[in-house]
């Protein structure tokens with residue numbers, strides 16, 4: 001019998017990312033996340049995860065052009081957005097939008113390695129356009145077309161918020177995208193690989209991954225963190241609020257991790273960005289409340305913040321609406337999901353674990369009319 005929740009079960013071999021939970025280390029293709037957060041752009045991380053090496057300058061430029069050329073939504077997806085913006089939550093929009101986009105994908109049902117590569121880059125390029133169009137429409141505004149002069153992160157914010165971010169904000173958001181791009185066999189990546197292993201198509205695998213990311217124990221935690229910060233409202237109220245919740249055996253969102261037993265290295269960067277962006281915006285309240293919560297949770301439970309904790313105050317300082325936080329996570333993680341799907345398919349075997357049967361045995365079938 002394996003551990004509940006498949007803890008410690010190795011479900012795949014991967015060349016994409018690796019975690020050392022004891023030392024608090026994360027690597028993409030052997031590169032330390034601290035170096036990538038310092039030096040790499042999201043586009044470089046995309047290349048790294050898909051090509052398993054860093055790009056040359058020419059290769060990076062070619063990738064930039066490729067992503068820029070794929071940013072526009074197809075007519076069918078763009079036509080769906082007004083309805084989705086009226087009836088769907090952001091993550092449901094993304095799940096439905098990706099599923100629907102499969103019908104009009106230029107590569108159709110082409111399941112070749114080349115077809116899947118094109119679908120992967122197309123999906124990575126289009127997530128920001130979908131999220132931004134949805135948000136503009138639900139706010140009664142026209143979608144802003146992608147700006148081919150802007151890199152991925154700056155274009156995303158421009159389409160979403162209606163104005164071009166300054167350099168510092170654009171780079172901070174770019175770092176957030178780098179930090180969220182891949183994370184070994186997390187629930188959504190596993191879901192994507194399970195679906196891919198049945199030889200279903202790329203869009204089906206990514207739709208499943210979005211569905212898995214939606215939950216509050218996974219990507220949905222960043223939204224829950226922001227709601228908690230708002231409920232607390234003031235650093236002075238953090239201690240009583242957290243102790244009360246822990247006293248009621250409630251979990252504190254943004255803390256704990258299945259693999260990290262020390263600080264999540266991504267949280268180190270997000271904490272710094274939270275402080276810097278708060279200062280820049282002239283409002284350090286969210287950072288200060290977060291600091292207080294971190295202290296109390298450490299004292300009371302010995303738990304460290306995970307990637308979702310400081311991401312909340314970072315996104316708030318950038319003015320991203322709270323209910324879009326998880327879609328922003330998805331817009332980054334789609335780079336990892338698609339790379340995992342391609343890796344799975346390159347050496348596929350159906351993922352089909354066993355289960356331990358714990359129900360009754362040897363029951364006698366009683367005809368319907370004789371049952372009481």
Ligand code: COA
Nearest residue numbers: 216217218221250251252253254255256257258306307308
């Ligand atoms: N707040 C309070 N207690 C927590 C906690 C949290 N955020 N995370 C874990 N714990 C406690 C549990 O209550 C449990 O205590 P117990 O043994 O006394 O019952 C113990 O730590 C183990 O927790 P468990 O949920 O079994 O660990 P897991 O490995 O299955 O879960 C998470 C990992 C991430 C799902 C879990 O830490 C969690 O729910 N965190 C909050 C949600 C979150 O931030 N998710 C984003 C992850 S990146």
